[in-house]
Every structure is written in structure tokens, then in C-alpha cells.
Amino acid sequence: MKYLVIGFMLALGLSSSSCYYDNAEDLYPELAVCVTDSMSYTEDILPILDFHCLSCHSTAANQGGVIMEGYAAVKSYVDNEAFLKSIQHQSGISPMPKNQDKLDDCTIKKVAAWIEQGALDN
Numbered sequence: 001m002k003y004l005v006i007g008f009m010l011a012l013g014l015s016s017s018s019c020y021y022d023n024a025e026d027l028y029p030e031l032a033v034c035v036t037d038s039m040s041y042t043e044d045i046l047p048i049l050d051f052h053c054l055s056c057h058s059t060a061a062n063q064g065g066v067i068m069e070g071y072a073a074v075k076s077y078v079d080n081e082a083f084l085k086s087i088q089h090q091s092g093i094s095p096m097p098k099n100q101d102k103l104d105d106c107t108i109k110k111v112a113a114w115i116e117q118g119a120l121d122n
């Protein structure tokens with residue numbers, strides 16, 4: 001009986017994995033490769049800001065007097081290193097996003113890579 005159940009589960013597992021294609025990144029996030037080359041402000045950084053920061057740092061919200069809406073505003077926090085240091089939770093700066101979980105490693109790496117690549121408005 002035990003073997004029947006295991007066999008059944010195996011068959012189920014095999015058939016479901018062979019019948020359709022799934023994005024490996026969605027299925028196994030821990031195995032996914034973090035792509036950080038050719039980072040783009042519009043494609044890579046803006047979505048991060050939109051999702052994690054702008055609720056508090058839009059021009060309207062202006063929390064802590066920090067505005068990160070628009071490239072020029074964001075660039076000023078690149079230049080004084082506060083953007084990266086705050087999301088890396090370095091000492092001497094408020095950890096961001098405030099009162100929320102630290103961003104995942106890949107997201108932080110993407111920001112670091114974009115800055116490394118010149119923090120272009122691309």
C-alpha cells in the first residue's frame with residue numbers, strides 16, 4: 001500500500017513536470033540567477049522604487065524630507081551614498097524600507113550594480 005501511494009505521487013509529480021513549462025525563477029527562487037548586468041534605471045530601478053520606497057518618498061509623501069521621485073532626486077541619494085547604504089542596512093543610516101523586511105539580496109545587488117555601472121538615466 002505504501003509503495004502504491006509513493007508510486008502514485010511519483011507519477012503525479014512526473015506528469016505535472018513534463019506536461020507544462022514553468023519559469024524556473026518562479027518555481028525555485030533560491031536557485032534563480034540574479035542578473036545584474038546592464039542595469040537600467042527605467043526597467044530595473046524604477047520598479048524597485050515604485051514597489052518599496054515611493055509610498056513614503058514620493059514628492060507628496062516626503063517622509064523624513066526624503067524625496068526619491070524622479071531620476072535627479074534619486075541620483076542625489078546615489079551621490080551621497082544614502083540610497084545603497086540605507087537598503088544594505090549599514091550603520092549610521094536609517095535602515096530602509098522603514099519598519100519593513102530588508103529587500104532581498106538580488107534586489108540590493110541590482111541597485112548596487114546599477115550604481116557601479118554609473119547610475120545612468122537609461
Ligand code: HEC
Binds near residue numbers: 057066083092
Ligand atoms: C514606511 C515609509 C518608508 C518607506 C517604505 C521607505 N522609507 Fe526611507 N525613510 C522614511 C522615513 C520616515 C525617513 C526619515 C528617517 C527615519 O525616520 O528613519 C526615511 C529616510 C530615508 C533616507 C535617509 C536616511 C538617513 O538616515 O539619512 C533614505 C536614503 C531613504 N529613506 C531611502 C529609502 C529607500 C531607498 C526606500 C525603499 C527601498 C525607502 N526609503 C523606503 C520612511 C520610509
